[in-house]
Structure formats: C-alpha cells, structure tokens
Amino acid sequence: MKEIKKKLNSRVVFSAIFVLLSLYFLVIKSELYESKTTLMVRDLSSSPSTSSLGLSILGVGSSSQLQDSMVVQEYLMSLDMLLLLDKEFKLAKHYKSDALDFIERLSKDATLEEILKFYQKRLLINYDEISGLLHLSYAHTDPKIAKEILESMVSNVERELNEFNRRKAIKQLNFIEIEYDKNKKKMAESSKILEEYQNEHLLLDPENKATSSSAIIANLEATLTQKRIEYKTKSTYLNSDNYEIVQLKTEISEIARSLADAKKGLTGSSEGRLNKILFEYERLKMQVEFDIEVYKNTLIQLETTKLDVLKEAKTLSVVSKPNLPDGYTYPNKPKVFVTLLIIMSLMYGIFSMLGAIIRDHKE
Numbered sequence: 001m002k003e004i005k006k007k008l009n010s011r012v013v014f015s016a017i018f019v020l021l022s023l024y025f026l027v028i029k030s031e032l033y034e035s036k037t038t039l040m041v042r043d044l045s046s047s048p049s050t051s052s053l054g055l056s057i058l059g060v061g062s063s064s065q066l067q068d069s070m071v072v073q074e075y076l077m078s079l080d081m082l083l084l085l086d087k088e089f090k091l092a093k094h095y096k097s098d099a100l101d102f103i104e105r106l107s108k109d110a111t112l113e114e115i116l117k118f119y120q121k122r123l124l125i126n127y128d129e130i131s132g133l134l135h136l137s138y139a140h141t142d143p144k145i146a147k148e149i150l151e152s153m154v155s156n157v158e159r160e161l162n163e164f165n166r167r168k169a170i171k172q173l174n175f176i177e178i179e180y181d182k183n184k185k186k187m188a189e190s191s192k193i194l195e196e197y198q199n200e201h202l203l204l205d206p207e208n209k210a211t212s213s214s215a216i217i218a219n220l221e222a223t224l225t226q227k228r229i230e231y232k233t234k235s236t237y238l239n240s241d242n243y244e245i246v247q248l249k250t251e252i253s254e255i256a257r258s259l260a261d262a263k264k265g266l267t268g269s270s271e272g273r274l275n276k277i278l279f280e281y282e283r284l285k286m287q288v289e290f291d292i293e294v295y296k297n298t299l300i301q302l303e304t305t306k307l308d309v310l311k312e313a314k315t316l317s318v319v320s321k322p323n324l325p326d327g328y329t330y331p332n333k334p335k336v337f338v339t340l341l342i343i344m345s346l347m348y349g350i351f352s353m354l355g356a357i358i359r360d361h362k363e
Helices: 002-028 050-057 063-076 079-089 091-095 112-122 143-200 206-235 243-267 274-310 333-362
Strands: 033-043 123-128 133-140 314-320
Touching: 002 333, 033 063, 033 143, 063 079, 063 123, 063 133, 063 143, 079 091, 079 112, 079 143, 091 112, 112 123, 112 133, 133 143, 143 274, 143 314, 206 243
Parallel strands: none
Antiparallel strands: 033 133, 033 314, 123 133
C-alpha cells in the first residue's frame, strides 16, 4: 500500500511539474514575432582582384567582404546600436514592461549590461562565408515593430559603415598630406642644389661638354699621329735644321701639349676635372628625378584619397527586405509540448527505476 502511495505521489509531482511548465510555455510565455532580412556588404571602390576571384571560385567570399561583414556584425551587436534603437523604439522600457511574461522580463532596476545582453539574445546574426550573405533576424512581441527595428538597423549600419571607412580615409589623408609636403620640399631642395651646381661650374649639361672634349681629344690624337708620320718621312731626306723639319717639331710639341691639357681637364687629378663634375652632376640629376617621381606618386595618392573621403565606397545590398511576420515564431508550442512530455516521461522513468533499485537493496 505504501509503495502504491509513493508511486501515486511521484506521478502527481511529475504531472504537476509537467502541467506547470506546459501552462507557462503554452499560455503564459510571451509570443515573439521574428522579422528577417538578408544583406550583402559590397565594396564599390574596387574591382575583384585575382585573389578574390580565386576565393570566389572556391566558394569563399573575399577577405575585404568578410572583414566588412564582421564590422557590420559587431556594430549591430554593440551598445551604440542599442542606444540608437532605444531612442526610437524605447527597447529598455519594453524589456521591463508587462508585454513580456514575468519570468522573461527584466527587473525595473536592470543595468545597461543586462539590457544589452537581452537585446543581443533577441538579435540573431549569421554570416554565410560561402555566399557572403549576412542573415539578420530580430524577435519582438509586436510584428510591426520587429520589422521597423530591422529596417532601422539596416539604415543605421550602412551609414556607420561608410562613416567608419570615411574616418579611416581621413586618417590616411592626413598622413599623405604630411608626406606630400615633405616630398614637395625635398623635390624643391634637390632641384635648387642641381641649379646651384650648374651655375657654380657654368655648365648647363656636363654631358655635352664631355662629349665635345672627347671629340677634341680624338681629333688632336689623329692630328698628332699624322704630324709624327710626316716628320719621320721628311727627316729621312731633309736636314734637321731644315725649315719644314723645325716647323713640324714645333707643331708636334704644341699638339702634344694641347692633348695633355685636354686629357688632364677630362680625367686628371685636379678638383675641376670634367669626369668628377659629370659624376656629381649625374648624381644630383638622379636625385632630382627620384624626388620628382616620389612627389608625383604622393600627389596621385593624395587626390585618390580625397575622393575616398567624399564618396560612399561601401553599400549594403538588401537581398531580402525585412518581412512582416504573420504569426509568432517563439515559442514553438507543439514542439515545446512534445519535448516536455518526452523529458518528463524520461525523468519519471529514471526516478521510478532508481526508487526500485533502492528498494531492492533495502530488502
């Protein structure tokens, strides 16, 4: 009789628990309407690169798209987004109101952190790496407000995404402007140094003078060789004091001296030798050309970055607009009822089996 009474008591307890839980989930628990939308972050400023095309072939979105999607996801889950939505939809007040059941609703003195956690629980975000799509859903007791909240999220996050990229571009612009000023000054300084060097040596282009000097030296060497041949030929049949022989000796001596002076001016050991001047000129000229190229590249970057600051490079493409739910999503009452029934039956079975084992040991 005692055992039958215990079994009846345990059945009553488990039945009572089952009834209470069923009553809560099927009758009392707030019904939530879930609005859904699908987004894709697109970069309008760049065309797909080779690496991005390779990732697309493999079924993976580009790294830039992944990064932008993660930024969007973090911003949607952030306190900043909650505060924006709270101003428009009074979410904190709603989370503490009678619109939610007594178990789920927040207390009147709930902290901002608790409100944020509750908001994040209602917001579901899923990024599909294969398609690059961002799936959002938000649950609310009012289907119309759930839809409006998602629409507001899309509007705010697109503005913030472009603002984020604009702030990044402004920082880059400030850096490039500093580099632009530095490179402009360097170009002006190197050009001035080259100009002063040309004025100091009274040369517009030492290369032309070096070419001219080389031609003169070659001409003098040819003339000297010709005169020496002529001198040797005539000295075989003329006396050494003959006028022609003396004249040839004088000419050979003058040409040899002029040739030595020309070579000394071109490649000698003096400070003003032409090859040293030419080498220094080429070095200064190369420095000027290098500074001009750096300046041109910086100028191009400066103008490009200025455009990046002004334009909206990122956009959110709404693949599917936020829908207006025509029925509640949570709780799934048939599923909850069946789940509770199975769980309570299993628990009752385990409890009964443990009781039987204990009784067997006592006997």
